[in-house]
Amino acid sequence: MSSILLLFLSSVSLIYGQQFTPVSFRLPSPPTLSGALSPNYALYNVEKLHENKIRGPTSFAFLNGNVYTVTADRKVLNIAPCIPQVVVSLALPGCSSVQQCGLLTSIRVDNTGHLLVLDAYRGVYRVNPTTKVIETLYSSTTPVGGRTPKYLNGMVQHPDGSILLSDSSDRFDAVNELYIILEGRTSGRILHLNPNTKAIIEMFKDGFAFPNGLEISPDGRSLLVAESGRARVLSISLVPETFRQVSVFADNLPGVPGNIRRSARGTYWVGLSLIRHAGMANSMDMYSANPAARQRTVYSVDLNTIKSYYPRYGMIVELDSTGKIVGSLHDPTGFTFSSVSEAAENEGLLYVGTPSNPFTGRIILPQGDGRNVTIDSVIQVLRSRCQISEENLAQAKETLTTYLNKLSAASSTTPAPTTAAATTPAPPPAASTTPTAPPAATTTVKQVP
Secondary structure (H helix, E strand, C coil): CHHHHHHHHHHHHHHHCCCCCCCCCCCCCCCCCCHHHCCCCCCCCCEEECCCCCCCCCEEEEECCEEEEECCCCEEEECCCCCCEEEEECCCCCCCCHHHHCCEEEEEECCCCCEEEEECCCEEEEECCCCCCEEEEEECCCCECCECCCCEEEEEECCCCCEEEEECCCCCCCCCHHHHHHHCCCCEEEEEECCCCCCEEEEEEEEECCEEEEEECCCCCEEEEEEHHHCEEEEEECCHHHCCCEEEEECCCCCEEEEEEECCCCCEEEEEECCCCCCCCCHHHHCCCCHHHHHHHHHHCCHHHHHHCCCCCEEEEEECCCCCEEEEEEECCCCCCCCCCEEEEECCEEEEECCCCCCEEEEECCCECCECCCHHHHHHHHHHCCCCCHHHHHHHHHHHHHHHHHHHHHHHHCCCCCCCCCCCCCCCCCCCCCCCCCCCCCCCCCCCC
């Protein structure tokens, strides 16, 4: 019998490729879906931009009126035009696996006006969107602190030009990321890359349970880290007096946080997966203090079955400058979005992505409180819907500007009540901007064996 057990355990080691040693941890009681977290169907009813024309848009960047995204098939696309345009493809010719081909997890505009692209397996690239020249800033084959990155996940550039990266685990890669959560170890780290010298060092060599998305505060004094393994966002001081001090920015989120993106209003959008709330049981909370149960599950159940234990529910939360949840967008059905990797706001429009969807979600945000649709965002919407040709963009912008100037001149001579509504006309909705509930769906929450 003992020889059979040893044979079984050795086969598990071959399947998973890494030792699995779960630890005990505690999470606060899951939040109630009320107030700013009240369920709605905003994510279910998103505009499906370029449906079936793109594969898995994951992250977004905005530059010179264009909207760039990285996709599951390892392309950098400009999705602003009527037909998405390939800027570059970062897939290796002849590759046959995700580990070989790469997985793009984040895109940013850098301080030189180019695009920064992060590949979970291969490193950091700088892409010139005009010339399409690709420059490697860091290759993952180069160890950092004696350790080769396993899963490069989040990326952000500090105002001083340095690039900060999250390396989510010392054992499991992107394909096996659920095991990072199930294991619960704090082996994730933060790396610091100098794009000029290409020198890279450890800012933190460990201490994080699945560090994911990163963002810089508006004043550059703090780094926000989505700690997926603890359902929270941390804040790391970047000022000399308290450098590297870590505090909790937003605790007890209603799901596992992915990328974080700051809005121009100083708020933060956080995409969530593996939703957790007081109205339903979830495996992450139920077994956080029971590592033995998690180990039995990993050794006896395949990864896809483990994923089925978690309900399909899409959600995004918006945090204010103190980390308080001030709003949320939901898809309780999981039909449109079952998880969200990133939500990024640009001039009154919210772009939503996840690697499993064949479209980009887009929402025209309610106007007011600093959210304002602009002429450029109206052009952006009409252009992507094939209602303005590329050669007529300048003319369309001029026409809209003239029209608004006439409205402004007319309103200046006619007294009108004060209103918070935007002065720029909102683009027509793709279908309906009023949230519409779909037919009732039944969701069964399974428990880990």
